[in-house]
Amino acid sequence: MADVVFSSVQKQFGSFMAVDNLNLDIQQGEFISLLGPSGCGKTTTLRMLAGLEFPTGGEIKIGDRVVNDVPPGERDIAMVFQSYALYPHMSVGQNISYPLKKRRVPKAERAAMMAKTAEMLQLTPLLDRKPKELSGGQQQRVALGRALVRDPKVFLLDEPLSNLDAKLRGHMRTELIELHQRLGRTMVYVTHDQLEAMTMSDRIAVMEGGKLQQFAPPKDVYREPANRFVASFIGTPGMNIVDGALRHEGGRWIFEAPGISVGTQNLGPETRPGNAAMGIRPEGLSFGEGPIEGIVQLVEQTGHENIVVVLVGTDMRLTGRTAADRVWRAGESVQLSIDSNQAHFFEDGPNGIRLNRPLSSPGNQEAAQ
Amino acid sequence: MLRKIAFNLFAWSIVLAVAFPLFWMLVTSVKPQFELFRRPPTMLPETFTLEHYWGLLTETKFLSYFWNSIILSTTTTVVVVAIATIGSYSLVRFRYRGRETLAFLVLFTYLLPSVVLILPLYLMLVNLGLSNTITSLVIAYTTFALPYALWLLRSFMAGIPEDLESAALVDGASRLGAFWDVILPQLLPGIISTALFTFILSWNEYLYALVLVNSDEARPLTTGVMNMLISSFNIEWSLLMAASVMMSVPLIIAFAFLQSYLTRGFGAGGVKG
Numbered sequence: 274m275a276d277v278v279f280s281s282v283q284k285q286f287g288s289f290m291a292v293d294n295l296n297l298d299i300q301q302g303e304f305i306s307l308l309g310p311s312g313c314g315k316t317t318t319l320r321m322l323a324g325l326e327f328p329t330g331g332e333i334k335i336g337d338r339v340v341n342d343v344p345p346g347e348r349d350i351a352m353v354f355q356s357y358a359l360y361p362h363m364s365v366g367q368n369i370s371y372p373l374k375k376r377r378v379p380k381a382e383r384a385a386m387m388a389k390t391a392e393m394l395q396l397t398p399l400l401d402r403k404p405k406e407l408s409g410g411q412q413q414r415v416a417l418g419r420a421l422v423r424d425p426k427v428f429l430l431d432e433p434l435s436n437l438d439a440k441l442r443g444h445m446r447t448e449l450i451e452l453h454q455r456l457g458r459t460m461v462y463v464t465h466d467q468l469e470a471m472t473m474s475d476r477i478a479v480m481e482g483g484k485l486q487q488f489a490p491p492k493d494v495y496r497e498p499a500n501r502f503v504a505s506f507i508g509t510p511g512m513n514i515v516d517g518a519l520r521h522e523g524g525r526w527i528f529e530a531p532g533i534s535v536g537t538q539n540l541g542p543e544t545r546p547g548n549a550a551m552g553i554r555p556e557g558l559s560f561g562e563g564p565i566e567g568i569v570q571l572v573e574q575t576g577h578e579n580i581v582v583v584l585v586g587t588d589m590r591l592t593g594r595t596a597a598d599r600v601w602r603a604g605e606s607v608q609l610s611i612d613s614n615q616a617h618f619f620e621d622g623p624n625g626i627r628l629n630r631p632l633s634s635p636g637n638q639e640a641a642q
Numbered sequence: 643m644l645r646k647i648a649f650n651l652f653a654w655s656i657v658l659a660v661a662f663p664l665f666w667m668l669v670t671s672v673k674p675q676f677e678l679f680r681r682p683p684t685m686l687p688e689t690f691t692l693e694h695y696w697g698l699l700t701e702t703k704f705l706s707y708f709w710n711s712i713i714l715s716t717t718t719t720v721v722v723v724a725i726a727t728i729g730s731y732s733l734v735r736f737r738y739r740g741r742e743t744l745a746f747l748v749l750f751t752y753l754l755p756s757v758v759l760i761l762p763l764y765l766m767l768v769n770l771g772l773s774n775t776i777t778s779l780v781i782a783y784t785t786f787a788l789p790y791a792l793w794l795l796r797s798f799m800a801g802i803p804e805d806l807e808s809a810a811l812v813d814g815a816s817r818l819g820a821f822w823d824v825i826l827p828q829l830l831p832g833i834i835s836t837a838l839f840t841f842i843l844s845w846n847e848y849l850y851a852l853v854l855v856n857s858d859e860a861r862p863l864t865t866g867v868m869n870m871l872i873s874s875f876n877i878e879w880s881l882l883m884a885a886s887v888m889m890s891v892p893l894i895i896a897f898a899f900l901q902s903y904l905t906r907g908f909g910a911g912g913v914k915g
Contacts, residue, residue, distance in 0.1 A: 320808075323808075323812055324811070324812075325808050325811065325812070344811070344816075345808075345811040345812045346811060346812065346813065346814035346815060346816070347814075350812065351812065351813075352808075352809070352812045354805045354808070354809055355805075356803060356805045358803065358805035358806050358808065358809035359809075360806065360809075360810075360823075360824055360827075361828065362827040362828065371810075371813050371823075372813035372814055375810075375813055375814035375815050375819065376814050419809075419813065429812075
């Protein structure tokens with residue numbers, strides 16, 4: 274059952290279109306990430322769901338109810354803010370029980386629910402402290418506690434981990450995943466960090482320029498990016514994207530760019546000859562024998578692998594991965610080959626759609642074999 | 643070392659220069675009449691007396707003026723702070739056409755010299771039948787205290803993260819509830835600063851009081867004391883000094899109590915960033 278539905282939602286600030294024709298179907302109990310660069314409309318989308326912004330068009334539903342005009346407090350949602358937004362003049366305990374107080378939960382019941390939540394988040398010893406006396410991680414827990422205390426239908430999280438240091442962030446990520454599994458509640462999570470989105474979500478909504486680019490499980494977003502933007506946004510190091518042209522020859526397609534020529538059969542029927550782009554992830558490049566000649570420019574050693582940047586021709590840079598024990602020198606000549614089964618092809622333009630056949634389609638199976 | 647001593651001497655000489663009139667006011671108020679004009683003057687009173695204070699309280703209308711001033715300043719402060727709080731909330735939180743222009747216009751009225759406004763204001767208040775009342779002074783003081791108060795509170799209000807209010811709304815508060823539960827406590831240092839400022843301004847105001855009120859029932863301390871103790875023939879120096887001391891007392895008390903509030907709460911944590 275769909276729990277949260279956005280139908281043709283738009284939000285305009287003056288002449289600026291922050292969110293444009295957004296359609297999302299979020300299932301009950303799903304963990305959804307809204308992922309994109311800053312200014313892509315993800316936070317506006319979340320704030321519209323929270324009721325802090327009102328859409329200028331379309332319809333937002335929570336459960337069976339259209340909530341376009343419902344004030345935030347009556348939507349049965351809870352939200353964790355990037356800044357935590359803890360009430361500075363209230364103690365930890367008062368912060369956590371504030372939502373209950375506002376919903377006129379009797380005092381005794383309130384205390385019990387607050388104690389239970391505090392226990393779960395290991396905040397019990399801190400209940401009498403003020404927010405400013407807590408560390409960043411503890412403040413984060415209090416913000417979570419204030420959201421968890423009343424068991425809402427949907428949890429909204431606006432970059433909740435972005436103010437934590439790297440180690441704590443990793444730890445809280447695991448905790449959030451566990452929390453989601455335990456509670457089984459719908460969660461909508463806004464982030465610009467693809468690692469968070471990839472590791473935590475059931476599905477990721479990738480946004481850019483106010484538009485939804487793709488809404489799919491992390492694996493699919495990585496393996497079958499809907500367009501060039503998604504392809505280049507997801508993955509570290511990013512996908513290599515090469516501008517060139519496609520032509521049809523002898524029943525197969527050939528992509529050509531200066532110094533590169535890749536043949537493939539698994540493009541969809543809408544493919545037309547002409548300008549296009551090819552994307553290849555670093556792991557799709559193999560070093561050794563190959564038709565592409567280049568010069569090693571830069572090597573990054575991460576410990577378990579080497580990231581190698583190779584200059585091909587005069588201005589094309591391709592990034593590949595190799596085993597950590599292979600020693601590279603800058604300036605060394607290398608030969609590369611591209612695994613055409615791992616190549617993605619896109620229409621011309623910054624948001625050009627992907628032309629490959631879906632991985633599951635029968636034509637693709639043949640091509641892969 | 644020598645520099646440090648020179649600097650200290652310099653600093654202390656400034657402090658003395660500023661403090662001396664206050665000291666002289668205090669000393670004069672407790673000297674008996676015959677000691678006042680002695681030459682050379684006595685630094686500390688040879689005979690200590692409180693007769694001027696007693697005289698002021700029992701034989702003059704000082705207490706009634708004092709009471710008028712209290713009512714006047716308190717009412718003005720409450721009215722100004724209430725309007726400025728709500729006004730600054732509107733200026734900071736709501737987006738509407740002409741918001742910035744409005745804020746600028748408000749400041750502009752503050753830039754006009756009060757002498758320019760006093761005649762039109764006087765005529766308006768007479769037409770409203772409010773001449774010679776404390777109410778007329780409350781209205782007049784509000785017109786010049788409000789613009790500044792609004793700007794002062796506006797900057798305090800702008801410093802309160804909007805997320806706090808959003809969080810309260812999501813947590814189930816109404817807009818008014820969020821304002822009451824979250825905004826007001828955060829604004830408290832600003833409110834106290836503004837209140838103190840307004841109170842001092844209305845407590846010390848002279849020009850409007852002189853023009854707008856001409857009866858002892860409504861006269862505040864500033865004009866009252868001048869009226870009663872300075873005639874064209876004589877200035878009652880000792881009574882005047884005693885009155886000045888007593889006029890300063892409420893302000894000193896207010897400062898002493900609220901000073902800690904003024905610094906407390908600035909930058910109180912809770913929002914990281």
